[in-house]
Amino acid sequence: MSVWAWLKFVTFLWLLRKGFRLARWLMVAAAAVAAWPVTVVAGTGYAAAWLRGWPPARLYRTAAWSLPATAAWLVALEATDPGFLATREPGRAWGMGWDQLTLAGLARTFALLAPVAVPAGLALAGLIWAWRIYAITTGLGGIRASAPIAFDRRQWRRQIRTAKGLAAAPGAVPLLGRGGQIPVGGTIRAIGHRWHPVLALPAAACARHMVIVGATGSGKTNLMIRLWAGWFTATLQAARTGRGDRPLLVVLDCKGGRDARRKADRTRRLLYGAGARRVAVWPDEARLCLWDLPPDELTVLLYQMIDSGTGAAAYYADVLQAVISLAVLAPCGPPLSTQAFLDRLNARWLQKAWGDGRHVAEAEHARAAARHLPDIQLRYATLLRRLGPALDGPGTLAEADAWYCILEGTRERSVAEAQAMALTELAAHTATSLDGEPRAMLLAADDYSAVSGRVPLSNLYERGRSLGIGVQVSAQSWQGLGATEDERYRIAATADGGVFVLHTPHPEPLTALAGKRRVLETAHRLIGGAWGDEGTTREQRAWTADPDLIRRLAVGQACYIHRGAATFVQVARPKPSPLSLLPPPAPPIAPVPEPRNEPAPAPDPWPPPASLDDIFGPEAP
Amino acid sequence: MTAPNPFQALGLPERPDLTDEQVRAAWRNIAAATHPDRPDGGDLARYTGASAAYAELRTPWGRSEAYADLADQAGDGPATTPIPVIPGDEPPLVPPWQLLLALTRVPARIRSGRPLRLAIRGLIAAALSLVVLQLIPGTPAAPADVLGLILWFVLTGRKDLAPPPER
Numbered sequence: 001m002s003v004w005a006w007l008k009f010v011t012f013l014w015l016l017r018k019g020f021r022l023a024r025w026l027m028v029a030a031a032a033v034a035a036w037p038v039t040v041v042a043g044t045g046y047a048a049a050w051l052r053g054w055p056p057a058r059l060y061r062t063a064a065w066s067l068p069a070t071a072a073w074l075v076a077l078e079a080t081d082p083g084f085l086a087t088r089e090p091g092r093a094w095g096m097g098w099d100q101l102t103l104a105g106l107a108r109t110f111a112l113l114a115p116v117a118v119p120a121g122l123a124l125a126g127l128i129w130a131w132r133i134y135a136i137t138t139g140l141g142g143i144r145a146s147a148p149i150a151f152d153r154r155q156w157r158r159q160i161r162t163a164k165g166l167a168a169a170p171g172a173v174p175l176l177g178r179g180g181q182i183p184v185g186g187t188i189r190a191i192g193h194r195w196h197p198v199l200a201l202p203a204a205a206c207a208r209h210m211v212i213v214g215a216t217g218s219g220k221t222n223l224m225i226r227l228w229a230g231w232f233t234a235t236l237q238a239a240r241t242g243r244g245d246r247p248l249l250v251v252l253d254c255k256g257g258r259d260a261r262r263k264a265d266r267t268r269r270l271l272y273g274a275g276a277r278r279v280a281v282w283p284d285e286a287r288l289c290l291w292d293l294p295p296d297e298l299t300v301l302l303y304q305m306i307d308s309g310t311g312a313a314a315y316y317a318d319v320l321q322a323v324i325s326l327a328v329l330a331p332c333g334p335p336l337s338t339q340a341f342l343d344r345l346n347a348r349w350l351q352k353a354w355g356d357g358r359h360v361a362e363a364e365h366a367r368a369a370a371r372h373l374p375d376i377q378l379r380y381a382t383l384l385r386r387l388g389p390a391l392d393g394p395g396t397l398a399e400a401d402a403w404y405c406i407l408e409g410t411r412e413r414s415v416a417e418a419q420a421m422a423l424t425e426l427a428a429h430t431a432t433s434l435d436g437e438p439r440a441m442l443l444a445a446d447d448y449s450a451v452s453g454r455v456p457l458s459n460l461y462e463r464g465r466s467l468g469i470g471v472q473v474s475a476q477s478w479q480g481l482g483a484t485e486d487e488r489y490r491i492a493a494t495a496d497g498g499v500f501v502l503h504t505p506h507p508e509p510l511t512a513l514a515g516k517r518r519v520l521e522t523a524h525r526l527i528g529g530a531w532g533d534e535g536t537t538r539e540q541r542a543w544t545a546d547p548d549l550i551r552r553l554a555v556g557q558a559c560y561i562h563r564g565a566a567t568f569v570q571v572a573r574p575k576p577s578p579l580s581l582l583p584p585p586a587p588p589i590a591p592v593p594e595p596r597n598e599p600a601p602a603p604d605p606w607p608p609p610a611s612l613d614d615i616f617g618p619e620a621p
Numbered sequence: 622m623t624a625p626n627p628f629q630a631l632g633l634p635e636r637p638d639l640t641d642e643q644v645r646a647a648w649r650n651i652a653a654a655t656h657p658d659r660p661d662g663g664d665l666a667r668y669t670g671a672s673a674a675y676a677e678l679r680t681p682w683g684r685s686e687a688y689a690d691l692a693d694q695a696g697d698g699p700a701t702t703p704i705p706v707i708p709g710d711e712p713p714l715v716p717p718w719q720l721l722l723a724l725t726r727v728p729a730r731i732r733s734g735r736p737l738r739l740a741i742r743g744l745i746a747a748a749l750s751l752v753v754l755q756l757i758p759g760t761p762a763a764p765a766d767v768l769g770l771i772l773w774f775v776l777t778g779r780k781d782l783a784p785p786p787e788r
Contacts, residue, residue: 065776066769073765080761089761108756115765166780170734174784 037094037113041121042128049129053158056133057195059126063119073115090116138537139522145531156189156549160557163188163570166197167556173198173572175229175274180238182206182230184223185571188557191544192517192565199560199569201227203234205497206442209461212474213481213510214502219556219571220474221446223500225267226574227472228444232402233274235440248439249402250427252420254450256408263446264404273576276401282390282423284406289393290422291341293429295334299325301425302341304454305418306379316372323369323376326350326362338384338392345377386415391422397430398439409450420451424460431467441469448473449480458487461494470497478509498562507550507559514544514561627674627687635691639684648675726785733783742781746774 001009032039045059077089090113097109110117135141136151144150163186166172177183181200190196206227214220228249235247251267253260261284268279280286293301303321327344328334330353335341343349350366350373384392397403405423407416424443431441443464464471473491475481482488492499492510501510519542524535545559545566553559553568560567628635631647651671655664678684731739753766 065772068772069765069769072768073762076761076764093762104756107752111753111757111766112760112762114769115762118769169780171730171782171784172780 037110037117038121038124040110041117042124045122045125046129049125051158052162053155053160054129054162055190055195056126056130058197059122059129063122063126066119066122070115070119138520139524139535140537143531145524145526159188159568160554160570162186167570167572175226175270175574175576176233176237180234182227182234183572184226184230184560185556185558185569188568188570190565190567192514193560193562193567199567201230201498201560203231203238205562206231206472207235207440207470208497209465209470209495210472210497210500211481211492211495211510212472212500212502213476213478213504213507214474214500214558215476215504217555218502218504218553219558220502221263222556222573223502223558223571224444224446224472224474225263225270226571228267228402228442229270229274229574229576231442231470232271232276236275236401239440245438245440247401248397248430248441250397250423250441250443251402251404252407252423252443252445252448252451253404254407254409254416254420254445255447256406256410256416260406264406267402267404270574270576271402278400279402279404280395280400282403282405283388286400286403287390287393287395288397288403288423288426289395290391290426291334291336291338291393292396293425295328297425297429298334299328301422302328302380304421305383307414319369319372320376322365323350323373326354326366326369330354331356331359338389342377342381342384345373345380347373383418386412387418387422391419397426398436407451409447413451416451417454420448421455424455424463427469428463428467431469442472443469444472444474446474447476447480449475452482458482458490461491465494472497477504478506498560501545501550501559501561502557503550503553503555505551507545507547510561511543511545511547511550511559511566514566515564516541517544625670625674626691627677628691630670630674631678633678635688639678641679644675644678644684648672723785727782730782730785735781739778739781742774742778746770 045062048054049056049059081089093109093112097105097112099105100108132141136148139148142148142151166186173183173185175183177198177200180203182203182205183198183200185199187195187197187199190199210227212220212224214223228251232247232249235244238244239246249271253263261281264281264284268281271279282288290301291298299321302324306320323345327341327350330344330350332353335344344353347366347370350369351363354362354366405419407419407423409416409420427441427443430436430439443460445460448460461471461473473481478488481491488509492513499510499513501507504510519540520537521540522535522537525532544564545561549568550559556571556573558569558571560569626635631644631651633639633644633647648671652668655668655671657663657665657668677687750767750770753763753770757763757766
C-alpha cells in the first residue's frame with residue numbers, strides 16, 4: 001500500500017467516525033426539537049439543578065410531585081373522549097402546534113402538553129444531570145484536566161447557597177419535624193445517606209450517644225441548642241400522647257463564664273417555647289442537694305471528690321475512705337447537709353454514733369481514726385466551702401424539666417471537676433431511682449474536656465449507656481475528647497447517635513469513622529494542552545467525609561457522620577415558632593421543701609448513772 | 622381456691638429479695654428430712670410440696686412473681702402502684718376539629734412568616750392559571766395545569782409560613 005492510499009484510508013476512517021458522531025447528534029437534536037415541550041422542561045430543570053447545586057434526586061422528586069396533575073389530566077381526558085380516542089389527544093395537540101409557530105401558539109401547545117411534558121422533562125433532566133455528574137467526577141467528561149476539581153468547587157458553592165436559603169426560610173427547619181424528627185438544617189451534600197432537602201434526625205438518635213466536635217466559633221452552640229430543643233419537643237409530645245416518659249434535659253456547660261449565661265438564657269427561652277414548665281439554671285438560680293444521694297453512693301462520691309494520691313499516700317486514702325464511711329453510714333442515717341457532714345468528722349461524734357454496743361468494730365475504727373479526723377475535716381470544709389451552697393439543697397433534678405448547669409471549668413478547674421462529679425452522680429441517681437416518676441433523660445456535656453480530669457469522658461459515656469440515658473458530648477477538637485488515643489476512639493466509635501464534625505483543624509480520626517467509598521478515576525493521554533482520546537479508568541478509594549472539606553467548613557456548617565455515610569449540613573439557628581404560647585415561667589428559685597431534721601446519733605446504750613443508788617440500790621453502804 | 626404459698630412450703634419469710642442460696646438451703650433441709658427413701662419412710666406430701674415450691678422460687682424472677690401473687694391475694698392492690706399523673710400534664714385531648722383548628726392558624730402563620738414571598742408565589746401561580754384558562758379553555762389539560770400550579774404553590778410556599786406553635 002502506498003503512502004497516499006494509506007493517508008486516504010485513514011482520512012476516510014476519521015471522516016466516517018466524525019460522520020457517525022454528527023449523525024448521532026443530529027438525531028438527538030431532531031428528537032429534542034420534535035419533543036420541544038419536554039426539551040424546554042428538561043433544559044429548565046437541568047439549568048436549575050446546575051445553578052442551585054441540586055442532586056438528581058431533587059429533580060426526580062419534583063417529577064413525582066407533578067404526577068397528580070398528569071393523573072387529573074388523564075381523568076379529564078377520559079371524561080371528554082372516552083376510550084382509545086383519548087390517546088390521540090396529545091398527538092393532535094402537538095401536531096396543531098406546528099401550524100401556529102407564534103408565541104401564543106407555542107404557549108398554547110405547551111399548556112396543552114404540560115401535564116405530560118413536565119414530569120417527563122424533569123425526569124429526563126434528572127437523568128442527564130446524573131450522567132453529567134458521573135462523567136465529570138469520573139473524568140470521562142469535561143474539556144480540561146481540572147474539570148472535576150472546578151466542577152466540584154462550583155457545585156459546593158452553589159449547594160451551600162441553596163442550603164443557606166433553606167435554613168433561613170421560616171418554615172423549612174422548625175424545631176420538630178414530621179414523625180418526631182429533629183430538623184438540623186439545609187442539606188448541602190449527602191454522601192452515602194439518602195438526600196433530603198432538610199437533614200432531620202430521629203429523636204431516638206439523641207437519646208443514644210452523640211459526639212460533636214468543632215472549634216470555637218464554628219457554630220457548635222447553635223447546633224447543640226437545636227438538638228436539645230428538638231429532642232425536648234419530640235419527647236414531650238411523645239409523653240403527652242402516652243408514648244413515652246416526660247423529658248429531663250441536663251446540660252453541663254463545663255466552661256462557664258459570661259457566655260455560658262447567655263447560652264443558658266437562649267436555651268431557656270427556647271425550651272419555654274417548646275413547652276417546658278421549669279428550666280433551672282444552676283448554680284445561679286436553683287440549687288441541688290448532694291445529700292439526697294443514697295448513703296453508699298454518697299460515700300463513694302465524697303471520697304472521689306478529694307484528691308488522694310497513690311504510693312505512700314494510699315495509706316491516708318484508705319483512712320479517708322474509712323472515715324467517710326463511718327460518717328455517712330452511721331446508724332442514725334446519712335447527713336442531710338454540709339454542716340451536718342462536717343460535724344460528724346469528729347471523734348466524739350463518731351464514737352457516740354457507733355458506740356451502741358452492736359457495732360464494736362466500727363467503734364474501734366472510729367477510735368483508731370481519731371487523730372486523722374481534724375485533717376480530714378479541714379480538707380472537706382475547704383472543698384465544700386469552695387463548692388458553694390448550690391449543692392447543699394434544697395432541690396432535686398426531677399423538680400424541673402431542664403437543668404442548665406454552669407461549671408466554671410476555665411476559672412476554677414478543680415472545683416468544676418468536683419461539681420461535675422456530683423452532678424453526674426445526681427443525674428445517675430435520678431435515672432435509676434425507682435421512687436419518682438420515670439423520665440426520659442438526656443445528659444449533654446458541652447466542652448466536657450474542661451472538667452474531665454477526675455471523671456474521664458469515656459466513664460460518663462459508658463455510665464450513661466448502662467443507665468439508659470442519652471449522652472451528648474462536645475469538644476473543641478479530637479484531642480479534647482479524651483486523654484489517650486484509645487479513650488478518644490472508644491468515645492467516637494460508640495457514638496451510635498452519630499458524630500457531628502464542624503470546622504476543626506484535625507478531623508481525620510473522626511472522618512475515618514465514615515470510611516471510604518469506591519470512586520472511578522480516569523487518566524487521559526494529553527495531546528498538547530487538551531485531552532486525547534486514549535486513557536484508562538481504575539477504581540480508587542476516596543474519603544466519604546472529605547477532611548479537607550471539613551477543614552474549610554464555614555461557621556454553621558457541619559458534617560454528620562453516621563453508619564459509614566456523611567451529610568454536610570447548614571445548621572439553622574434554632575428559633576421557636578412565633579406562634580408558641582409561652583407558659584408563664586416558674587419562679588427561678590426552687591421551692592423550699594419541708595425542713596428536715598438532722599438525725600441525732602443513737603442514744604448511748606449505757607448512760608452514765610445519775611447516782612450510785614442506781615447501781616447498788618438505796619441500801620448500799 | 623388460693624394457690625399454696627411456696628414461701629411457707631419452704632419455711633422462708635415472704636420476701637422477694639431472698640437469695641438463691643437461702644432458697645436452696647431451705648429446700649435441701651426439708652428434702653433431707655422428708656425424702657421418701659429415708660428409713661422412716663419420710664413425708665411424701667411435704668417433700669412434693671417443697672419440691673414444687675423450690676421449682677417456683679429457684680430464680681429471682683420466680684420469687685418476685687410469687688411475691689407479687691401473694692400481694693394480690695392479700696388484697697394489697699397491685700404489686701407496683703401506678704405512677705400518679707402530674708397535675709397539668711394530662712395528655713391533651715385531640716379534638717376531631719383539629720384540622721379546622723390548624724386551618725384557622727394559617728393567617729397567623731402567614732403573618733409571622735414571609736408574607737411578601739408568599740404573595741409573589743401566589744401571584745405567579747394565579748397569573749399562570751389565568752393564562753392557561755385563557756389559552757386552553759375547556760380542554761382536559763386546563764384543570765390539570767391549574768392543579769399543577771396549585772401543587773407548586775403549596776409545596777414551595779410551605780417554607781414561607783411560620784411553623785405551627787407545637788413545632
